């Protein structure tokens with residue numbers, strides 16, 4: 001970053017207006033003996049990301065909003081403290097890099113790589129409580145709020161977890177930066193990213209593509225091309241800005257611009273359950289300079305979307321606002337066209353991204369929260385069809401995925417069956433695409449983009 005951020009949270013009183021507004025989905029911990037200390041400790045820690053990087057991302061997203069780049073955003077539904085191991089983080093980063101290579105090569109278009117990583121610890125819940133065998137306890141709201149274990153101690157809301165979330169995010173980001181800047185992401189290593197993954201149609205297709213890239217790279221090498229640009233890759237961190245105590249404490253004034261940046265991540269989004277126009281989340285995020293996303297479900301009216309644009313992007317700044325639609329495969333072809341049409345007619349240039357996961361959640365016969373790979377794919381196809389028919393640009397893909405060989409979503413070319421859930425279901429929240437399913441999806445989207 002050019003410019004230093006002064007220590008401590010930004011002082012602007014407007015950044016606290018959210019405290020006077022209705023706020024959904026927050027922990028009940030303001031009376032906790034460690035609340036004030038945890039918030040002030042967070043406020044004195046260094047920023048996780050730098051304002052200059054956030055500005056670069058806004059420029060990249062502006063390119064995508066104008067049809068010249070594509071956003072790939074992926075990661076866990078909920079990161080966990082225990083899950084922040086080198087193996088799991090590297091597998092996830094590797095998978096995102098592989099998906100990005102497939103997309104870049106297929107579509108001949110820059111791909112903006114972004115993790116739901118290094119901060120995705122807070123979860124909204126449809127119910128405050130969970131009952132098991134007649135015992136009722138507070139619902140699990142993510143490791144930043146309480147523990148997954150079903151005991152009264154673990155489920156109590158504890159603000160000290162915010163500091164642990166910060167520390168875990170910091171370690172995660174450090175590893176991501178090392179991987180993507182330290183040679184691991186060198187495009188000449190495309191083959192090695194596949195190592196350790198089993199034979200599968202998606203992997204075979206990937207190996208073929210990696211071979212083509214190798215030949216292209218050797219050809220350029222023979223021509224004396226400069227490979228500096230292939231050695232490193234940009235990788236951005238994002239999460240749902242759900243816990244405003246955490247987001248506010250990490251908001252700093254950038255000394256270059258004198259403007260507030262939420263330094264907990266490069267890109268922050270507002271969830272489907274907290275996008276109320278007069279609510280705290282929309283107000284707070286309207287006041288920070290980061291690029292902002294909003295999840296839009298099937299009940300979103302065009303008026304809602306236009307009002308969100310007025311609030312979050314009053315200056316119609318390209319790259320500032322991303323709409324992440326999560327309509328469900330059954331709804332997308334019916335609900336999306338009207339939204340896109342009205343937003344486009346208003347002159348706003350938002351980036352349209354599909355989240356084909358959250359509108360397609362079902363419960364398997366054996367009681368697991370799951371998604372059918374075919375439904376997920378169908379929503380992606382619907383997203384491309386709608387944008388094709390309107391002449392607008394389908395600018396990105398937002399998925400819950402992991403680099404591990406889990407069994408959480410049903411189907412795929414090497415089909416996952418519900419009988420595998422007992423052994424291989426790991427998510428503490430929503431089901432994720434496993435490594436093969438993620439690659440398979442990248443090939444599908446790459447085909448649609450290349451058209």
Ligand code: PEP
Nearest residue numbers: 077271272273295326358
């Ligand atoms: C999520 O992204 O994990 C999530 C809860 O999504 P949504 O806000 O779209 O329901």
Ligand code: MN
Nearest residue numbers: 077400429430
């Ligand atoms: Mn989720």
